[in-house]
Amino acid sequence: MASSVTKLDNTKIVAEFLNSFDTFLFDCDGVLWSGTHLLPNVIETLDLLKKLNKKVLFVTNNSTKSREEYTKKFSNFGIEGITKEEIFSSSFATAIYMKNFTNLDSSKDKIWVFGESGIEKELQEVGFTTIGGTDPRLNEPWDQQATPFLPVDPEVKCVVAGLDQSINFHKLCVTFNYLKVPEVQYVATNIDTTFPGKPYLQPGCGSMINLLTTSSGREEPPNCGKPSQLMLDAVFKAYPDLKRERCCMVGDRLNTDIKFGIDGGLGGQLLVLSGVEKAECLTDLSHGFELPNFFAEKLGDVYELYSE
Numbered sequence: 487m488a489s490s491v492t493k494l495d496n497t498k499i500v501a502e503f504l505n506s507f508d509t510f511l512f513d514c515d516g517v518l519w520s521g522t523h524l525l526p527n528v529i530e531t532l533d534l535l536k537k538l539n540k541k542v543l544f545v546t547n548n549s550t551k552s553r554e555e556y557t558k559k560f561s562n563f564g565i566e567g568i569t570k571e572e573i574f575s576s577s578f579a580t581a582i583y584m585k586n587f588t589n590l591d592s593s594k595d596k597i598w599v600f601g602e603s604g605i606e607k608e609l610q611e612v613g614f615t616t617i618g619g620t621d622p623r624l625n626e627p628w629d630q631q632a633t634p635f636l637p638v639d640p641e642v643k644c645v646v647a648g649l650d651q652s653i654n655f656h657k658l659c660v661t662f663n664y665l666k667v668p669e670v671q672y673v674a675t676n677i678d679t680t681f682p683g684k685p686y687l688q689p690g691c692g693s694m695i696n697l698l699t700t701s702s703g704r705e706e707p708p709n710c711g712k713p714s715q716l717m718l719d720a721v722f723k724a725y726p727d728l729k730r731e732r733c734c735m736v737g738d739r740l741n742t743d744i745k746f747g748i749d750g751g752l753g754g755q756l757l758v759l760s761g762v763e764k765a766e767c768l769t770d771l772s773h774g775f776e777l778p779n780f781f782a783e784k785l786g787d788v789y790e791l792y793s794e
């Protein structure tokens with residue numbers, strides 16, 4: 487638990503903050519952007535970190551896109567030069583989990599996807615056959631007699647569920663029917679209950695997982711996203727020279743991003759108030775989550791307050 491939380495609100499503190507770390511791991515939604523809006527001075531801050539020879543990586547619980555698709559999202563926001571290898575998404579973490587931590591045989595066991603293309607593409611990249619997901623036939627109105635998805639496919643051995651911004655009753659009913667099969671495993675990409683937008687907050691992946699879990703009577707599924715250390719293990723496997731004490735996690739949620747950094751033994755955590763959390767969470771501790779050692783109104787404050 488951080489003994490005290492330092493606000494990045496002046497040049498001296500920002501300089502000390504930057505000198506304390508060699509690597510910055512950035513959450514995306516609520517830190518870099520909010521929905522389709524790039525947050526202020528994000529590009530400038532990332533450029534400053536590169537100029538200071540800092541390592542910059544991205545760790546997002548948003549499973550809607552594959553890492554490859556995320557490189558295009560970065561570029562569309564004008565954040566150039568970000569490679570797939572610098573992005574760690576919960577869809578990627580879930581593919582790692584399915585490949586290395588389950589007994590599924592990707593040569594014959596299929597996966598039913600509740601979610602978007604990111605999950606499908608990352609699971610397919612590690613060799614799994616996926617059904618459901620973005621199949622356009624799921625956009626047809628729910629009709630028990632007409633649906634092509636029931637009865638369930640006996641080769642499906644797992645449901646992987648993530649954020650679906652095109653959620654509908656057809657998708658819920660078919661996924662529910664797979665979850666009613668006791669032998670079918672159940673895995674969640676992440677647990678974020680809300681999804682930051684601009685200006686409105688939205689229901690997140692975790693709320694959709696809760697709906698599926700409650701309706702099917704299943705136990706809570708394993709979570710592959712932050713704060714699970716699966717993604718951090720993948721980061722340190724890909725970049726073995728990183729020193730945990732010289733890494734800082736930058737996020738907008740206490741129960742995912744900041745917990746992820748603290749549990750992972752990272753040297754620092756910066757909470758930005760441009761996403762889900764508001765300043766009250768730093769004084770009203772009834773949430774029960776550990777606090778970061780730094781906070782800022784927004785990431786762009788690092789650039790705005792920095793001076794040579």
Ligand SMILES: O=C(O)[C@H](O)[C@H](O)COP(=O)(O)O
Pocket residue numbers: 513514515516545546547548549649676678679680681682689690691692
């Ligand atoms: O509901 C969700 O899936 C999350 O709110 C969202 O995708 C979080 O993404 P992150 O803030 O980890 O980039």
Ligand SMILES: [Mg+2]
Pocket residue numbers: 513514515516517737738739761
């Ligand atoms: Mg976020």
